[in-house]
Amino acid sequence: MSHLRHLVSSGRLFHLSKVPRVNTAVCCHVSQNRPFGTTDRSMTVMPAWVIDKYGSRDALRFTRNANFPVINYPNEVIVRVHSAGLNPLDVRIRDGYGAASLSMKRDPLNIKSGSEFPLILGRDVSGVIMECGLDVKYFKEWDEVWAAIPPWKQGSLAEFVVVSANEVSHKPKSMSHTEAAAVPYVASTAWSALVNTGGLSKDNCAKKRILIIGGSGGVGTFAIQMLKAWGAHVTVTCSQNAELFDLILDNVGGDTERWALTLLKPWCGAKFVTLVTPFLENIDMLGIADGMVQNAATVATKVLKHLTKGVHYRWGFFAPSGPALDEIKEMVDAGQIRSVVEDTFGFSEVPQAFERMEKGHARGKTVVQIRK
Ligand SMILES: NC(=O)c1ccc[n+]([C@@H]2O[C@H](COP(=O)([O-])OP(=O)(O)OC[C@H]3O[C@@H](n4cnc5c(N)ncnc54)[C@H](OP(=O)(O)O)[C@@H]3O)[C@@H](O)[C@H]2O)c1
DSSP states (O other): TSSSSEEEEEEEEOOOOSSOOOHHHHHHHHHOOSSSOOOOOOOOOEEEEESSSSSSSSGGGEOOOOOEEOOOTTTTTEEEEEEEEEOOOHHHHHHTTTHHHHHHHTTTEEEEHHHOOSBBBOOEEEEEEEEEETTSSOOOOOOOOEEEEEEEEEEEEOOEEEETTTTEEEOOSSSSSSHHHSSSSHHHHHIIIIIITTTTOTTTTOOEEEEEETTTTTHEEEEEHHHHTOEEEEEOOOOOOOOSEEEEEESSOOOOOHHHGGGGOTTTTOOESSSSSSHHHHHHHHHHHHHHHHHHHHHHHHHHHHHHHOOHHHHHHOOOHHHHHHHHHHHHTTTOOOOOOEEEEEEEGHHHHHHHHHHOSSSEEEEEEEHH
């Protein structure tokens, strides 16, 4: 194991390097110290909602024979899903959004062309760990956890899902699984945009004025609560007077850029962070190489244009992060952040849950209860 790079962060031991594939069935025999084998070896299939091709509502299919997830890397865990949260991204992925870049991420060498199907959607999970990879130290079987699953991985609309231990966090004790499944994806996105890209933290927010455009949606609702808990002055709808802001989080896109950047304080390090970018669309339309060139040209042009006016322009992206969810868990359990679940559906009602998502204008999240 000496070739593994170890990183101790937030009390976790992460193994970042990939090692030869370790099948869970093999783990049962090689581990002397850990009681492996919680997964029945005869369990090779599970119930799940899948898509076999990109398309609209008809694309969703229920099956009892989806492949049971397998631990491929020693830092992965298998989670038994209690609740799965849906995001606008699930509807868009079902429709084919991001297919080119997500396929490349899943299968960089294009060995298994078209092999992303059957694809399981669902980006949020709250559930219980059923099995841990050999290098997982921070979690153990039966821990209650929550996670945001990256869009290139199989999702949570299934009885089980495999995730990296780096992406998982212990679920807040004060939330049910249903409430918890409404949080991780929007929370990780808001964290990535505001903390990683925007440079905000609980220690520097007190005197900051933040404008959130599109504050009633999933990301906005979470971002408002987090920033308020950190002491920032948060404005959600654009005021008509001449107030200037330290940071703007844009959840809407479109015309927003034309007017919103003028609301930033110039020459003070103020930032405009938009979550609505053409990043994946450019790659879908132009292919990987030309799409990336187009992305670089677009963002560089905008960054330079706004830099000359004294403000910073940035694209923000979802980033899975167990340590970020650890901090969010503390805020949830301290009563500073609550989950906003608008609609709850049963496992047999996934098409209806997607229909609800397609209507938009949700004031909270849509959650599917996989296990009651
Ligand atoms: N870059 C990334 O990695 C990343 C990650 C996650 C999300 N996103 C994107 O970030 C955005 C926010 O995500 P979300 O989960 O919060 O979505 P959401 O729940 O659908 O919320 C969207 C918000 O935007 C508002 N809105 C939509 N269209 C509008 C318009 N034409 N004019 C004014 N307001 C409008 C909505 O208000 P109403 O409800 O009143 O319409 C709502 O407040 C989405 O576009 C999503 O695709 C990007």
